Amino acid sequence: MTRRRGQAWRGLLLSLAVLGCDASGTPDPPDPADIEGRAAPEVVARVRGLSEPRTGADETARRLELAMVLDANALTPEACAAYEAVVGRDPSACRAWYHLAVNRAALGDVEAALAALAECLRCAPDYGPAHWRRGLWLLELGRVAEARAAFEAAAELPDGATGGRLGLARVALEDGRAADARDAMLALLAEQPGNRDARRFLARAWLQLGENEKARAEQSRAVGPRVLWRDDWRAEVAERRAGYHGHMDAARELIARGELEGAVAPLEMIRAAHPADVAAAGMLAAVLADAGESERALAVLREVADLRPDHYLVELNLAQCVADRGDVEAALAHVERAIALHPLFAKSHLLRGHLLVRARRLEESTASFREAIRLGERGLELFVKLARIEMDLARFGEAAATLERAVDLHPGAADPLVLLASARAELGDARGAREAWESAAALAPDHPLLPVARAKIERIDPGGEGR
């Protein structure tokens, strides 16, 4: 078959896919038996409950609910078929078209996703996320000009504005218009300083402009989980997650709202289904401890320790738990055992360092912190804490080295620069101290430690003659 003929066939098949899977255009939803054994029992039960038509009920609404449950629980092909069943019955079901598009894209068929999205936009032209999703998919297909138009449309809508602006910056990066992307992201960050996507795009823009240091600084500030662009319709789907992830979502949302006691119930449900899951037990214990129920937290960890007696993570969580209760020596015993079980786990060395500081064993703590860094810990607070201890121990050379590494890894942070100025001053390096001080002052002119560092510099180089 030639390529051109193939494309024609593809178009025909795609249009059939949009219409549905059988001749009537109203395909049957999937059989719940098909997901038995592949999905969690809670999910299967919900699917089964939604699979039978009910007298007097809104049939389209039932089918949409079924599709959303399948969708939320990553049963993507089944969700795809179920949404097709919905739009086959009711071609004006905008949300079903939208979710069908998202599921088709998840399966890799971007062309078919765009076809479904076109149907959605026909009945819901003002739904902003539909426009930026269209932009993203067009961009993936290399149709940059159309993507730009889609993002521009999104940017005009209240619920699509941020996604649209981010998308336009992404298009600018693709086009090599880095200055445009930079300006757009600087403007967005002025309004939304916590938008990590904007920081990432800004970092890419700086990189394309040859501003490597600025790029590194932005990239280091952007560390964190991926931001989900606001999409209310997809949020409705996510609410239907069941089983492990449903409980975990619920717990995380409650924790984020500060409702720790509320988070205990969903975590307990996870633990009931997965009693040997050390990570889930650790999370439950942490929530209980934060909620002031350290006794219960300890009990949870001891129960999981019975099931997984030689697991480093159980020992580490026990160490944290007993440390929170004030028993540093017992905590150290647990953390030493964690290290013996898994010597290359950085977080064990990190906790050991913190515990040793509490035990005033500062010399030993520096070795633990250094080992944590060697094994991959890169947090700014760790470097600053280590450097402060090294300075307290009058090891200014080591402190300067620690802080130089921190500056390299966190180029936008002022704390290590201020301390570096002090450490270098203590080493008699007036020029280096002033350089660090000036860099710090440029980043944070009101930093409370700047006067302290300046006084140290003045002490070794009054008036700055050594510059």
Add this chain to the structure above:
Amino acid sequence: MSRRAAVLFLAPLVASCGTDEGSEEAPWFAEEARTRGLVFQHVSGARGEHWLPEIMGGGCALFDLDGDGWLDAYLVQSGSLDPENPADGRNRLFANAGGGRFEDKTEGSGADDAGYGMGVACGDVDGDGAVDLYVTNVGANALLANRGGGRFEDVTAAAGVGDAGWGTSAAFFDLDLDGALDLYVCNYLSWTPESELDCTNAMGMPDYCSPQSYKAPAIDVLYRNAGGGRFENVTDESGVGSAPGTGLGVACADFDADGWLDVFVANDGMPDFLWRNGGGGTFEEAALSLGCAVDQNGFSKAGMGVAVADVDGDGDPDLLVGNLNEQSDSFFLNENGWFRDRTLAAGLGSASRPFTRFGLGWRDFDGDGALDLYQVNGRVMRQARRWSEDPFAEPNLLLRGVDAGFEEVLPRGGTALPLVATSRGAAFGDVDGDGGVDVLVVNRDGPAHLLRNVAPDRGAWVAFRPVDERGRDVLNAVVSVTVDGRTLVRETRAASSYLASSDPRVHFGLGDAAEARDVRVRWPDGTTEAFGDRAAGGVHELKRGAGR
């Protein structure tokens, strides 16, 4: 579930989502492993406990074991991590008896390392002209010195290269241009069976964890060849020890054209590394500054396999990283030592995203002068969409090089019927000497595939083997030729893809041309030689000092 039931079960899914239709042409490959004597069944040792290494192996190599010009094969077996449930974890050596007919020569060869195997790197580490093998394992790695006559000797202890981490891809390269091959070894995670976690997939079922769950990246290892069969571990003093990662793929090239070979490492779920060789034995991690640590969105992807080649014909090495499904490939175009992510512009966005790509390679499979791309795929977690009874299996991808980038060739994967497997290592080379580049693939818990190149209307070809004054293969020699007024550049490289080592000889598709004109070699030390014109249809040795 029976095979028939599986087909019935799958059919509606494919029909309802409409992803697999499209134009088809004559197959480019025929799967002929068994008929050619290459019978290898990978064993992961999986018993339902979801120990992460079970889903990551195994590797393979195409190399010339005995210097007869025919590519032999080495296949890395995993086995079992559970001493109470042992499995045969011995790697297998297959000799090419000529014409791509293989015979299992493992017994008595000494090449049957029995560690829980991951990958293999090939190179002549002792300068005796025979290609040696470095096998990476979950646990101590092994250096197997080729003693000739199809026999290998385990010299790991004497050489000092038995790193005990979870080794994945490894690469021999000459870091200090002293003529002796040094060794870079990727380590994936600090992992033991005791440190394993319980993880749940998106459908709420027990499954393999993502590497991020362990929060235990590992430090790669750099060995400098000290001569006399010994290596020095220079990980810390070189700077390579300064950044733990989750390394799965590795390739070496002089990316910044400063005369020193650099090392690119694909990390899984972390920013990738580009260890820029500063000369004097030191390396600086510069991927972020050079534009190849994260994608155009600023995100770290789950990097697995790596391909390196001059795709845009400007003479410098470009990069491709295969990533997890729902993440497209990362195609980093080298622009004078600085990389731009051109994945979408090259047509690799939507084509790659549905699959989890491991082994991959840029080769000119149809001989038209443009590099094509082969990717072997297989998931690391279960998903609702299933391609076969194996919940991790996926079809492979073949993409044709076109002016604007790449476009998928159908039938999918280039075979008459798609090969659906959980594919991992892929090595590239012409095993039957017909001028078409073939592909050797290891499939997790499945038989290895040998994809013999049967591309229709394949163009003319020529291949080159750059060797030093003593006739030994030279890695990272850059060969250029002129074809129909266009300059094509290829580099001798064994280590790339995933857990694999390919034929280092360079292969050029010539289209309708009868010869490659103005053949030149830039040796790793920067000196260049011209070798004139060479006729199509053969492998030409380019001996250092014999050119102009």
